[in-house]
Amino acid sequence: MVTTVTEKKTHLLYVDDEAAYRNIFCREMGEDQRVTIETAADGPTALRMLETRRADIVLTDLSMPGMDGITLLQEIHRRYPEIFVLILTGVNSAHEAVRAMKAGAYDYILKPFDVTTLQMQLEKILQHRHLLDNNKEGQNEAHFEQLVGQDPAMYELFEGIRRIGPTNITVLIRGESGTGKELIAAAIHARSARRDQIFVPVNCAALTEGLINSALFGHEKGAFTDAGARKIGFFELAQGGTIFLDEIGEIPLQTQVALLRVLELGTFHRVGGTETIQVDTRIICATNKDLEAAMREKIFREDLFYRLNVVTLTAPPLRDRQSDIPLLVNFFLRKFNRESGKQISFVDQATMNRLCAYRWPGNVRELSNAIERAVAFCPGSELRLKHFPAELQHAVVAEKDFSLQLSSSSLPEIEAEVIGKVLEEKHWNLSQAAEALGIARGTLYSKIKHYGIVKN
Structure with a gap:
């Protein structure tokens, strides 16, 4: 040695x-x-x-x-x-x-x-x-928390956070439910000059149409039947800090007009009031909807969309970065061990294989919930499939078929042929091909360039 x-x-x-x-x-x-x-x-x-x-x-x-x-x-x-x-x-x-x-x-x-x-x-x-070291450093400095990943899509996301965090620019975060959009917004805030000020997350989908204006902008006493006193809204609460409007595609047209005024002039009126309120707040929005389609259907204002869509970040779905699943499993296992006082140290190989092959329609949130549940039901030191929710235990997981008829003899030639066959099978969808091959998309892209593989 x-x-x-x-x-x-x-x-x-x-x-x-x-x-x-x-x-x-x-x-x-x-x-x-x-x-x-x-x-x-x-x-x-x-x-x-x-x-x-x-x-x-x-x-x-x-x-x-x-x-x-x-x-x-x-x-x-x-x-x-x-x-x-x-x-x-x-x-x-x-x-x-x-x-x-x-x-x-x-x-x-x-x-x-x-x-x-x-x-x-x-x-x-x-x-x-x-x-990776830069990402870990960034996570520590920006409190990335559950934004764990080595996939190229996550590198791109982390780099975007680093670049736009110090600015005051409006950001639109796009991604499916459960992909961690609020954590991304919090990381942007932590990278900004407003980091010591308040961060106010607002779930717009949870606010009813009749109360959303009051919740966002506040109201004066007597503005409506139950308005017994003046109320400060989320925008005033976020003065000097950052407001995160999740599910922005759910807000009604009337509220969209008021939000557009805040973006253009930095002012608004409380419901039932005439005083012009000046606000200095960074606005970050998120959606899991197709806002372009909503514009075509006239349920989302075009002028508001272009005000919000200054910079866009994308939260990738977990199925597109399955190589990150072992990292996330270990991250959540450590987290829930701490919270429960348990010392579960392993996930058996068959279970890890199933976790990596499962499609995770609920994304990282679903994975987190599954690990939390498994930790609660595990009496020993090793997580097994039986500790996980029934829908995961009984899910039909597609097996990857690599029974290809190969004509090449050398290993590089065979690898190039395998990659080419899988790319054709997946119609050159790099995410799906990388998943089938069990490698990161960035690695696949490098090998395509290295071998000069071209689309037929």
Whole structure:
């Protein structure tokens, strides 16, 4: 075993039953000042080493006696989803390499390997980790809370939050129910100069048409039958801070007119009042509806839409970033362990596979609720499928079919052919193809460019 020690280095764990390859790896990579290196001769030893010192990257041979590389990969992915795993394989193990990619491997390297290939893969992962570190830093600074993810769509979202947070610009957040739109709005507020002022979330869909104007803008005493005293509305409450109007597509046309005035002039009137109220509030809105269709149907004002749609952020549905599910499962498991005082440490592999394959129509909110329920029903230290809601236990999950007739011989050619076939099968829908292949969309896009795959 060879170890180099320097602060803030990337820690590599190399797993191979052949001592010659372990020695070659240490010799080739030992001079790289960016890394520290440990080696293990088998999977169980590697797992014990990870318990005492967490690696950033694990490189494991595919074919090993006892616990093979796929099994080790699955176990690492279950216990430590943040670790990058590279699979080492021979040219005659194409189908196993494809299976490894489906199981969550970051990439593969052909044996015998050369130092240039190793360094290129290391550089890719270091760049990836740099983005992750920035995201983690951003989450700590901006209280991203449940905005957890490594998918390229989440990187794009985090970067958007960083860029627009310090401005005073109006933001429209689009996304399905349960994707975390309020958390995105709160993160934007936390990145702004208003961070020390109030953040006021308002669910517009929960306000009745008769009371929404009063709730948003307040009312004067005697404005209507039950108005026994003046009431301050949400906009006055948010003075100097940020107001978040969720489900903006639900507000009636009369309220839309008043909201447009706030956006254009920064003023409004309380219901039943004549005093012009000046307000300094940043406005962030969100919707899960097609506002363009609502404009065509004349139920949403066109001028208001263009005032709101200055900058748009998209909260991706969970089914489009399934590679993030193990991260989210572990995040929620830690959260609900703390809240319940339990010490559940594992999710069994069959259950994790089901969680990753399920479509999650309710998105992150549904996943959070499912984990909370499972923690409540779990008497031991390991979550199993029986602890989850019945609809998840009995859901029909589509199996991924990789029984392709391959004509190529080399591993890169086979990978290119597999990717091409899946892309054609999914009509070049990158999200669906990446899901079928079990890789991130960004990885798929890079491989399409690398292999020069074109649409027929």
